[in-house]
Amino acid sequence: MQLPDGAFSQSKMDNTLVKALARAFRWKRILESGEFATIRELAEREGVTPSFLTRILRLTLLAPEIVTAVLDGTQFVDLTLKTAMQHCPGEWTAQVSKFNGREELES
Numbered sequence: 001m002q003l004p005d006g007a008f009s010q011s012k013m014d015n016t017l018v019k020a021l022a023r024a025f026r027w028k029r030i031l032e033s034g035e036f037a038t039i040r041e042l043a044e045r046e047g048v049t050p051s052f053l054t055r056i057l058r059l060t061l062l063a064p065e066i067v068t069a070v071l072d073g074t075q076f077v078d079l080t081l082k083t084a085m086q087h088c089p090g091e092w093t094a095q096v097s098k099f100n101g102r103e104e105l106e107s
Helices: 015-033 039-046 050-061 064-072 081-085 092-099
Strands: none
Touching (some): 015 050, 015 064, 015 081, 039 050, 050 081, 064 092
16 A cells, blocks of 8 residues: 555555464464365465474464454554464463553453
8 A cells, every 4th residue: 555645554554463463363263174184285275295284273362352453554563473473372361461561452
């Protein structure tokens, strides 16, 4: 998107993280549909390693408010694909606390 001269975008959309989330939820949907019996089969079709596919799939466990914020470009400053793929608490409130850097999620 090209903005007029002097205008600037307020969005801090992390395209890498958005793409990874999209892949994660697509892969989850495919696995749940039964189209592939194993992660290995899906990984082969997608041209990635099973390990990579599994790490990306973990993004589907992020709190819904975190996913929404990423898609809106309003995620916490400290949330990147790298930090999201590192050890992440299972409880959603703990996830929000972990990634709560210097900015708040917008409601």
